[in-house]
Amino acid sequence: MLKYILRRLLLLPLVVLGVTFLLFFLTQRLSPEMRASLYIKDPRQMGALEEVIAKYGLRDNLFKQYGRWLGRALSGDLGYSQSANMPVAKAIKEYLPATVQLALVTIVLVVFFGVWFGAISAVKKDKWQDHLARLISVGGFSLPIFVLGLLLLMLFYGKLGWFPPGGYSLSTDVAIHLPSFHHYTGFLLIDSLLNGNIKIFVDVLRHLFLPAFTLCLGSFALMVRVMRSSMLEELNKDYVRTARAKGLTERAVIYRHAGKNAIIPVITLAGIQFIRLLGGTVIVETIFDYPGIGRFGVTAAQQLDIAGIMGFSLMVAVLFVLGNLVSDILYTAIDPRIKLNE
Amino acid sequence: MNNSIWQRILKNKASLCGFVLVVFFALVALFAPVLAPAKTANPYQLPQSSYDITPQGPSAQHWFGTTEQQYDLYYGVIWGTRLAFKIGITVTFFAFLIGLFLGAAAAYFGGKIDEIIMRFTDVVFAVPSLVLAMVIAAMLGPDINNMMIALTAVAWPSYARLIRGDVLSVKQRDFVTASKALGARGPRLLLRHILPNSIYPSVVVASLDIGYIVLTAASLSFLGLGSQPGTADWGQLIAMARNWVLGSGTNTFAYWYTVVIPGGAIFLFVLGWNLLGDGFRDILDPRQG
Numbered sequence: 001m002l003k004y005i006l007r008r009l010l011l012l013p014l015v016v017l018g019v020t021f022l023l024f025f026l027t028q029r030l031s032p033e034m035r036a037s038l039y040i041k042d043p044r045q046m047g048a049l050e051e052v053i054a055k056y057g058l059r060d061n062l063f064k065q066y067g068r069w070l071g072r073a074l075s076g077d078l079g080y081s082q083s084a085n086m087p088v089a090k091a092i093k094e095y096l097p098a099t100v101q102l103a104l105v106t107i108v109l110v111v112f113f114g115v116w117f118g119a120i121s122a123v124k125k126d127k128w129q130d131h132l133a134r135l136i137s138v139g140g141f142s143l144p145i146f147v148l149g150l151l152l153l154m155l156f157y158g159k160l161g162w163f164p165p166g167g168y169s170l171s172t173d174v175a176i177h178l179p180s181f182h183h184y185t186g187f188l189l190i191d192s193l194l195n196g197n198i199k200i201f202v203d204v205l206r207h208l209f210l211p212a213f214t215l216c217l218g219s220f221a222l223m224v225r226v227m228r229s230s231m232l233e234e235l236n237k238d239y240v241r242t243a244r245a246k247g248l249t250e251r252a253v254i255y256r257h258a259g260k261n262a263i264i265p266v267i268t269l270a271g272i273q274f275i276r277l278l279g280g281t282v283i284v285e286t287i288f289d290y291p292g293i294g295r296f297g298v299t300a301a302q303q304l305d306i307a308g309i310m311g312f313s314l315m316v317a318v319l320f321v322l323g324n325l326v327s328d329i330l331y332t333a334i335d336p337r338i339k340l341n342e
Numbered sequence: 343m344n345n346s347i348w349q350r351i352l353k354n355k356a357s358l359c360g361f362v363l364v365v366f367f368a369l370v371a372l373f374a375p376v377l378a379p380a381k382t383a384n385p386y387q388l389p390q391s392s393y394d395i396t397p398q399g400p401s402a403q404h405w406f407g408t409t410e411q412q413y414d415l416y417y418g419v420i421w422g423t424r425l426a427f428k429i430g431i432t433v434t435f436f437a438f439l440i441g442l443f444l445g446a447a448a449a450y451f452g453g454k455i456d457e458i459i460m461r462f463t464d465v466v467f468a469v470p471s472l473v474l475a476m477v478i479a480a481m482l483g484p485d486i487n488n489m490m491i492a493l494t495a496v497a498w499p500s501y502a503r504l505i506r507g508d509v510l511s512v513k514q515r516d517f518v519t520a521s522k523a524l525g526a527r528g529p530r531l532l533l534r535h536i537l538p539n540s541i542y543p544s545v546v547v548a549s550l551d552i553g554y555i556v557l558t559a560a561s562l563s564f565l566g567l568g569s570q571p572g573t574a575d576w577g578q579l580i581a582m583a584r585n586w587v588l589g590s591g592t593n594t595f596a597y598w599y600t601v602v603i604p605g606g607a608i609f610l611f612v613l614g615w616n617l618l619g620d621g622f623r624d625i626l627d628p629r630q631g
Contacts, residue, residue: 010602012462015464015465015468016468018462018464018465019465019468019469022465022466023477024528026478026481027481028479029480029481029482094597098526133586135354136355138613138617138620139613139615142553142609142612142616143609143612144557144560144561144564144580144605144608145606146560146561146564146577146580146581146607147580147601147605147609150580150583150584150587150601150605151601151602151605153587154587154588154589154594154595154598154601155590157588158587158588158594158595159595176369216488256390276470278470282472282473282476282565283472283561283564283565285406287584297476298475298476298565300563301476301477301479301480301565301567302566302567304481309477309480312470312473313474313477315441316469316470316473317468318471320468320470320576321468322553
């Protein structure tokens, strides 16, 4: 087990190296002139294009340029993001906590609703409740999140005015930049509580709700399906029959006995989905103008901000690979029947 | 395809619905030139009746209304269906072909070749597919063909893994040993004996991915990293609706059709493929169900 984890951890830098090289190679599809023009803000300075190319060595061969990027990245300098108007490292530090916060709230919603609907679906197998739960899950899975997001914005922001887009309102923006507000963790939900400011907490939560709910939809279907089949499997086991035979109420049998065991695969799946969500936030954050890492990545891609794209993908790749490793370990920890290779 | 599988698919209400939806969209795509005669040389170019920015509701002239800049929604939905099939089928075909080639090579030759190909798939898998497709599409520039290249580039590794696994398991079977004993070797053994017996399940899996591919394509277009502006593309039509979700003054839902019509089209399309896919999965894997 320990050997496996070590081997995977050793492989991690290799995979990340591969990913960044692949992406760097892709960014080189743009001509040196195009890449140089990113450094120029004023159209009147376009004459300086050659100077910029020479200064940053944009005509050097691929490996030399990649080596230069890598060397700087290793020392913590990811370059300057033109699209975010700040150094990439700073942008990641600023935007990542908001995305993690969003993914956490989403996963809580996914597990809650997934377990609820999945359990009902299994207990009432082939009854209308089962059909309804399955219908909602397949329907939700098929509704693109950008369509759902726009519909929700229309209703809850346009019509009802309950949940505004963005990360927080203007008054919060002012409050959190006052020197009296301490940033303990970078997560506004936690920091606001630590500062004893309930108003900010509620405000952040209100802005989180719609994107979290929208994001919930894609993972929800899978969660219902896993919970349903796992619950069905448990309900057919001998210990459930024993519990029924000793006269326990149906409620106790379902929730205390079968439910407890059925939830195990759901928890592992939640771990995996959490990582997937980190990547899947790009669309949701764009729709709701939520100041997270996904929106940063999309803007960087749209504006061909190479430093931004590279920094964003580097971070996503590290998170993704680490997350997959953690979920593999979780799998074996929870289900001893699964063995990891070597 | 096996007759009894089709019978079971059509017996199940959910997968029957999926089948009907997919056939309906296929017919729309097929008869697009009849349903909405093209007005320009490039039929995927949306006709624009004026440059007025405000969407107009459904009318006798524009059955589904017009979206931002007077692009006709009816035309967009009809030709968008054809484009969805074009993208879905092309991307799945080429991704499958690449996956087939690399996956089979990895499994058949093993050793270093296997290691190199599989580590390369690991690298592609290490980034969420939408993120990678987004970066590739951004680098290549907005264009339908570029979008298809980006989608193919992120779709093939899963097929390569699938086919590698299938070939590895078939390679062990007795009939392969038998044909080896009869003197078959090299490409002939792989092409004539191993592949025909191993790719069938993967072909089904791949073809059911069309809904997912179209969804990813629409996501790219929605982010402005897909087709050129003014293309009959569902994702782009929905992106154009973004400015109008808050309606006009007192009536929040004034421009509902700009979201609901293209959104409904893509929803039903993906739903059809998912229902059909679920049906196949239930039959192929009896443990779920």
